[in-house]
Amino acid sequence: MLERDNKSSDFLHIGNKLLNWYGKNARDLPFRQTKDPYKIWICEIVFQQTRISQGLNHYNNFIKRFPDVKTLADAEENEVLLYWKGLGYYSRAINIHKASQQIMNDYHGVFPADYEEILKLKGVGKYTAAAVSSICFGGRMPAVDGNFYRVLSRIFADDFDISSSRAFSYFSQLAGLVMPENVGDFNQAMMDLGSEICKPKNPLCGECPVNDDCLAFSLDKTSDYPVKTKKVKAQDLALKYYFVHRNGQFLIRQRKDDFIWKKLFEFPDTISEDMELFIRNVKTITHKLTHKNLTIEISNVEMDSEAVWDRFIAQNHYLITDFEDSHDKSFPKPLENYIQNALKD
DNA sequence: AACTCGGGGCG
DNA sequence: CGCCCAGAGTT
Numbered sequence: 001m002l003e004r005d006n007k008s009s010d011f012l013h014i015g016n017k018l019l020n021w022y023g024k025n026a027r028d029l030p031f032r033q034t035k036d037p038y039k040i041w042i043c044e045i046v047f048q049q050t051r052i053s054q055g056l057n058h059y060n061n062f063i064k065r066f067p068d069v070k071t072l073a074d075a076e077e078n079e080v081l082l083y084w085k086g087l088g089y090y091s092r093a094i095n096i097h098k099a100s101q102q103i104m105n106d107y108h109g110v111f112p113a114d115y116e117e118i119l120k121l122k123g124v125g126k127y128t129a130a131a132v133s134s135i136c137f138g139g140r141m142p143a144v145d146g147n148f149y150r151v152l153s154r155i156f157a158d159d160f161d162i163s164s165s166r167a168f169s170y171f172s173q174l175a176g177l178v179m180p181e182n183v184g185d186f187n188q189a190m191m192d193l194g195s196e197i198c199k200p201k202n203p204l205c206g207e208c209p210v211n212d213d214c215l216a217f218s219l220d221k222t223s224d225y226p227v228k229t230k231k232v233k234a235q236d237l238a239l240k241y242y243f244v245h246r247n248g249q250f251l252i253r254q255r256k257d258d259f260i261w262k263k264l265f266e267f268p269d270t271i272s273e274d275m276e277l278f279i280r281n282v283k284t285i286t287h288k289l290t291h292k293n294l295t296i297e298i299s300n301v302e303m304d305s306e307a308v309w310d311r312f313i314a315q316n317h318y319l320i321t322d323f324e325d326s327h328d329k330s331f332p333k334p335l336e337n338y339i340q341n342a343l344k345d
Numbered sequence: 346a347a348c349t350c351g352g353g354g355c356g
Numbered sequence: 357c358g359c360c361c362a363g364a365g366t367t
Binding site (some may be wrong): 050087088090091093166200201202230260261288289292 | 346347348349350351352353354355356
């Protein structure tokens with residue numbers, strides 16, 4: 001670890017170089033044209049653990065449909081989930097909707113300007129509160145995210161374990177050493193540098209505005225940083241579904257919010273004995289999530305008997321949806337793909 | 346302090 | 357195939 005016995009040293013010039021670089025090289029992104037805290041908040045949530053290229057369409061569609069807090073607060077939760085379809089981490093959509101109602105009820109529809117108040121919103125943690133307050137309201141908190149971990153650990157050749165629960169406060173202090181007056185632009189500069197230059201692999205150090213100040217670069221050890229000891233291994237999970245369809249309709253239900261795919265729609269996981277006669281084929285899908293290896297077995301049940309269909313629906317709490325209308329519901333990615341294929345047949 | 350939560354892209 | 361991405365909530 002870097003011995004900061006030279007605490008009196010001035011690292012501010014690093015932050016100022018980053019600001020200067022950002023002034024010429026900032027990415028042209030839709031949420032860079034505004035300081036509307038609503039839009040900045042939404043973009044911060046959308047891009048949590050999500051690359052810009054992956055979430056850009058979702059962000060634009062979301063803002064187009066929900067342009068302000070009130071529109072979002074007045075919407076149905078299921079429609080908010082629909083606009084989150086395919087993005088993952090679906091509690092973000094549920095929390096974003098709840099938070100919009102918090103703003104309506106607790107702040108009279110006016111987005112709170114204070115860091116501590118922003119932090120009270122559902123789904124808003126220390127990173128997002130710092131980002132919104134600094135970008136929109138001149139707040140002075142560093143928005144410490146994965147980019148901060150990577151950039152700062154390399155500049156100082158600091159081997160502090162970023163998987164430690166103390167990493168956030170540790171790198172917040174480190175950020176304080178280089179942070180200039182304009183914290184909002186500094187936070188965004190760190191994000192762009194981490195994304196475009198100081199990348200996880202094969203960083204473009206030759207183009208880096210602070211390569212003169214980077215200890216890891218001078219030691220030719222950028223690949224040693226950041227240090228992350230804790231690795232999470234994916235666990236196996238087997239799911240079983242029945243795709244029960246008849247006359248262009250099929251059965252679905254909504255998941256709970258206590259496991260994966262919170263409040264998304266899925267197929268029945270059981271059928272009655274008299275239904276088993278109508279199983280046409282069984283398909284096994286493997287699907288890889290970050291923390292889970294899924295094996296999904298889906299039995300295709302072509303329900304020829306109206307009586308069996310009606311009886312099963314009456315005895316269970318399944319919803320019916322048309323093939324054509326199923327795009328109005330948010331399904332997990334593998335089930336979405338399955339429905340798309342079923343439509344072709 | 347450790348665990349959990351998606352999906353996509355890249356080397 | 358492992359790692360990472362504009363992290364936060366729960367236990």
